Amino acid sequence: MEGGQGSVDPARLAKMRAMAAEGLDPYGGRFERTAAADDLHRAFDAWSGRTVRVAGRIRAIRGHGRMTFADLEDATGTIQLQFTADGLGEEAYRRLEWLDLGDVVGAEGTVFRTRAGEPTVGVASWRMLSKSLRPIPSRFYGLRDVDLRQRQRYLDLIANPSVRRAFELRSRMVARLRRFLDQRGFVEVETPILVPLAGGATARPFRTHHHALDLDLSLRISIELHLKRLIVGGMERVYEIGRVFRNEGISTRHNPEFTMLELYQAYADLRDMMELVESMVHDLALHLTGGPIVDCQGTRLDTTPPWPRVWLLEALEAACGVRWLEVEDDAEARAKARALGVEVDAAASRGHVLDKLVAHFVEPELVQPTFLLGHPVEISPLAKALPDRPEVADRFEAFVLGRELANAFSELNDPIEQRRRFMAQVEERRRTASEEIPDPDEDFLQALEYGMPPTGGLGVGVDRLAMLFTGATSIRDVILFPLQRPEPPAEPAPEGAAGRAGAGEGEA
RNA sequence: GCGCGCGUAGCUCAGCUGGUAGAGCAGCUGACUCUUAAUCAGCGGGUCGUAGGUUCGAGCCCUACCGCGCGCACCA
Numbered sequence: 001m002e003g004g005q006g007s008v009d010p011a012r013l014a015k016m017r018a019m020a021a022e023g024l025d026p027y028g029g030r031f032e033r034t035a036a037a038d039d040l041h042r043a044f045d046a047w048s049g050r051t052v053r054v055a056g057r058i059r060a061i062r063g064h065g066r067m068t069f070a071d072l073e074d075a076t077g078t079i080q081l082q083f084t085a086d087g088l089g090e091e092a093y094r095r096l097e098w099l100d101l102g103d104v105v106g107a108e109g110t111v112f113r114t115r116a117g118e119p120t121v122g123v124a125s126w127r128m129l130s131k132s133l134r135p136i137p138s139r140f141y142g143l144r145d146v147d148l149r150q151r152q153r154y155l156d157l158i159a160n161p162s163v164r165r166a167f168e169l170r171s172r173m174v175a176r177l178r179r180f181l182d183q184r185g186f187v188e189v190e191t192p193i194l195v196p197l198a199g200g201a202t203a204r205p206f207r208t209h210h211h212a213l214d215l216d217l218s219l220r221i222s223i224e225l226h227l228k229r230l231i232v233g234g235m236e237r238v239y240e241i242g243r244v245f246r247n248e249g250i251s252t253r254h255n256p257e258f259t260m261l262e263l264y265q266a267y268a269d270l271r272d273m274m275e276l277v278e279s280m281v282h283d284l285a286l287h288l289t290g291g292p293i294v295d296c297q298g299t300r301l302d303t304t305p306p307w308p309r310v311w312l313l314e315a316l317e318a319a320c321g322v323r324w325l326e327v328e329d330d331a332e333a334r335a336k337a338r339a340l341g342v343e344v345d346a347a348a349s350r351g352h353v354l355d356k357l358v359a360h361f362v363e364p365e366l367v368q369p370t371f372l373l374g375h376p377v378e379i380s381p382l383a384k385a386l387p388d389r390p391e392v393a394d395r396f397e398a399f400v401l402g403r404e405l406a407n408a409f410s411e412l413n414d415p416i417e418q419r420r421r422f423m424a425q426v427e428e429r430r431r432t433a434s435e436e437i438p439d440p441d442e443d444f445l446q447a448l449e450y451g452m453p454p455t456g457g458l459g460v461g462v463d464r465l466a467m468l469f470t471g472a473t474s475i476r477d478v479i480l481f482p483l484q485r486p487e488p489p490a491e492p493a494p495e496g497a498a499g500r501a502g503a504g505e506g507e508a
Numbered sequence: 509g510c511g512c513g514c515g516u517a518g519c520u521c522a523g524c525u526g527g528u529a530g531a532g533c534a535g536c537u538g539a540c541u542c543u544u545a546a547u548c549a550g551c552g553g554g555u556c557g558u559a560g561g562u563u564c565g566a567g568c569c570c571u572a573c574c575g576c577g578c579g580c581a582c583c584a
Contacts, residue, residue, distance in 0.1 A: 009518080009535080011535070011536070012535095060544070060545080060546095062543050062544065062546050062547095063540085063543095063546090064540055064541055064542080064543065064546080064547095065539070065540040065541065066540080066541050067540090067541035067542075067543085068541095068543090069542080069543050069544065069546085071544070080543085080544070082541095082542080082543090084541065085541080086541080100535090101534075101535095114542045114543075114544090115542045115543090116542060116543070116544075118542085118543085118544065120542090134518080135518045135519080135534060135535075136518090136519090136534095137518085137519055137520090137534095138518090138519040138520065138532095138533055138534065139519095139533090139534095139545075140519095140520085140532095140533070140545055141519055141520035141521085141532085141533070142519080142520080143519070143520090144519090144520070145515095145519095145576085146576070146577065147575075147576045147577080148576095159519085201583095201584085202583085203582090203583065203584090204582090204583095244584090246582095246583070246584080248582055248583055248584095249509085249581070249582055249583075251578095251579090251580095251581095251582090251583085252577095252578080252579095253583085253584075254582085254583060254584070258584070260584080343580090343581085345581090345582095355583090403584090404583095404584060405584090407584080436582085436583085459584085460584095461584045463584085464584070475584095484576090485574095485575070485576090
């Protein structure tokens with residue numbers, strides 16, 4: 001039997017029906033609370049002796065004959081309830097036999113301290129708000145099965161308090177991110193996810209189809225080309241925080257759908273983007289951790305600007321001796337990589353090999369926040385070249401803990417050069433049979449031809465940023481419902497069998 | 509896609525060189541009016557991921573498949 005996938009617990013079902021038979025709704029409605037669990041601990045003196053209404057999930061029951069204690073958990077914490085036969089009356093006390101771990105109840109009573117000093121609600125009346133028909137995970141052993149934790153995230157949230165804290169932190173981080181950008185005059189926009197042509201990055205897209213228009217569509221792999229159209233249109237500072245989709249492998253750092261922040265600032269360049277990233281991450285650190293230091297997986301990361309700048313081609317030469325601009329063609333690039341013990345695909349292009357070499361020799365060294373800059377133009381088709389070095393792009397990637405956190409460049413706004421770059425990509429695709437290189441986006445080229453101001457652009461992996469601040473080792477720890485294969489066995493409708501037995505399949 | 513590992517009760521886990529499955533918690537029954545991982549007495553609970561194979565005998569060995577994790581590859 002798959003964990004958590006069995007049918008409902010017959011004993012709980014029987015209790016639920018017994019309640020209903022006595023005219024008590026096991027799935028109650030609105031319940032007005034006057035305090036949260038945490039209030040009663042923090043402000044006990046103010047509450048002591050007063051009547052309070054609390055609601056939440058039952059996490060523990062301790063029966064003592066004619067008196068019963070229970071722990072009630074809400075979003076803020078846990079408060080103890082005390083039920084006594086003397087206080088409730090025999091009839092109401094007897095109804096406690098319907099109560100199970102995991103039930104959601106509302107209770108009203110008087111706040112007091114037990115002999116042991118525990119703030120407690122002495123219950124005068126209580127109501128079932130939702131009868132739990134399945135056992136919830138053990139409070140003390142938690143839920144460890146990684147698959148189940150993601151498949152049934154609600155159980156993970158119930159069993160493992162740190163999970164909720166991590167997602168709340170992510171929420172605060174994104175809220176702060178928006179605030180930071182709004183204060184700098186950026187306008188948040190939403191652009192299409194369903195697109196005829198998925199461009200702005202190299203990745204295999206997901207394909208889909210619109211029936212009414214009989215139109216093949218893809219899910220976007222980046223936000224870039226739409227946001228730049230807005231820059232052309234005179235929106236000088238725009239950003240979008242949204243989902244992008246790449247039809248690629250899954251790993252501790254990759255989910256097929258993930259959240260990107262992309263922003264574009266007219267009349268700015270790479271220098272402005274560096275300052276922006278530094279300030280933004282520093283700002284997040286101050287607000288989320290209270291200081292500039294982020295402790296991530298045992299490493300103290302100092303986000304204080306300015307971050308070190310490392311020139312990519314120089315770092316590569318220092319690390320493995322390859323003078324990249326002297327590499328003639330794809331074949332020589334592959335040979336050099338293999339000579340250094342780096343495996344590359346037989347059809348790999350120069351640019352692809354460079355990515356591999358940098359990932360292998362340079363990136364792991366970039367632990368503290370660092371800018372790696374000056375990528376070759378050949379792997380930066382949307383970036384402006386340096387004025388004095390046409391083969392080097394005015395581009396950086398920001399790294400932390402050896403992981404790429406951001407990617408930025410001075411945007412290429414020359415439509416003729418942009419078209420040339422797209423054509424070079426088409427040529428590379430033809431050479432390498434790559435499925436990741438998109439077709440040239442003619443509509444985007446047309447926009448550039450109307451004139452795009454010089455612009456600085458930036459992309460940030462929001463999930464990875466969340467990993468940094470939560471200390472997560474897997475991207476799945478910061479995505480509530482990461483992509484998973486569906487459960488194989490179709491489960492029959494739980495409880496339906498008992499409820500409808502003999503009644504046929506007729507539906508009202 | 510390739511490699512390695514894992515899959516045993518609702519949950520967390522044991523299970524020896526192969527001899528027919530265990531604990532704690534949860535559940536059920538009973539006792540108990542200040543407990544808080546309550547305590548005490550008793551009870552039930554398993555197609556050992558699935559399907560084959562080897563063997564007198566398989567949770568354990570072999571094969572395939574399914575699922576998950578990790579690493580590699582792809583990428584952010």
